Amino acid sequence: MSNSFVDTAVIQVRAGDGGDGLVTFRREKHVPRGGPSGGDGGDGGDLVVAAAPGLTTLLDYRHRRHLAAGRGGHGGPSCRHGHAGQDKVLLVPLGTQVFDADTGELLADLIQPDQQVMAAKGGRGGRGNARFATATQRTPRHAEPGGKGEQRTLRLELSLLADVGLVGMPNAGKSSLLSRVSAARPRIGPYPFTTRQPALGVVSFGPGESLVLADIPGLIEGAHEGAGLGHQFLRHVSRTRFLVHVVDLSGQSGLDPFAAYEVVRREMAEFDDRLISLPELVAANKVDLAEARANLPSFRRELASRGIEDIYPLSAATGEGVKELLDALRRRLTPDGERR
16 A cells, blocks of 8 residues: 555544633732732633545544644733633545544544534633622632643544546556546556555546546455455445446456456445445446457346446557447436536
């Protein structure tokens, strides 16, 4: 897994303590019996987690495990209030879920720009003795200490937000397809597990009309139990509205194309059976190769026997058939020319 992409983090956070109230009395030359003048302490700063559109990773929190907001200032003489503690704002990518690590409670699902959640509330500032003066108690000699700020252990989980998820076995051609249809430049190579982190690309159909595609690292048999790399990223699939299942139709990986298709579907179902209910198109890739063209009829029959008709033969390497796939996605995801 690349050091630049981190999609989980556990951090300890603490809001600021409130400042103490002050016990003091007026000492003025011409006021022999000065009254109480102790000011209130300032409130402690809150600990806030906020979504920032420009971020794509939780890398900042890999080594910064303890984060705290500012403490409130203590009350001053002449009824001066202590300063409020500075809030601490933790910026995270869109699609970050914030959990209480101890209880498992989901505190927020940050899917909108600038959406935020107060993860820990600052302590209240204590009242100074001036607050306790009454007609019968004119010289109160006590004040309140500041309240303690909340402490929490948070678990952050990032699930990329995309319209379309590209899934498939390693080396099926997902990265090649993403680079063909968008400006994304994921790593591409003639060997398995070239893609070691999810990659996003934007397909533009014109002004105001686009789709975001996510290349999910390849799944292999046993992925839901931790085999290979794909298990680390299966949850990213759950955020997508649509799946494009990329299959190496040539069989060069040594696995029959339909068997490869079923492996990926099975692994998604084992991880979360909701994933296989997502609408799907099948991209039968590498039709520029003779072996793939020879395998296409039988692959179609196998899928048709299971009621699957949305099959798009294509070559991510040459671009053949790619337009037809994109047109199909556009019809499905932006119906009737709807602008996004």
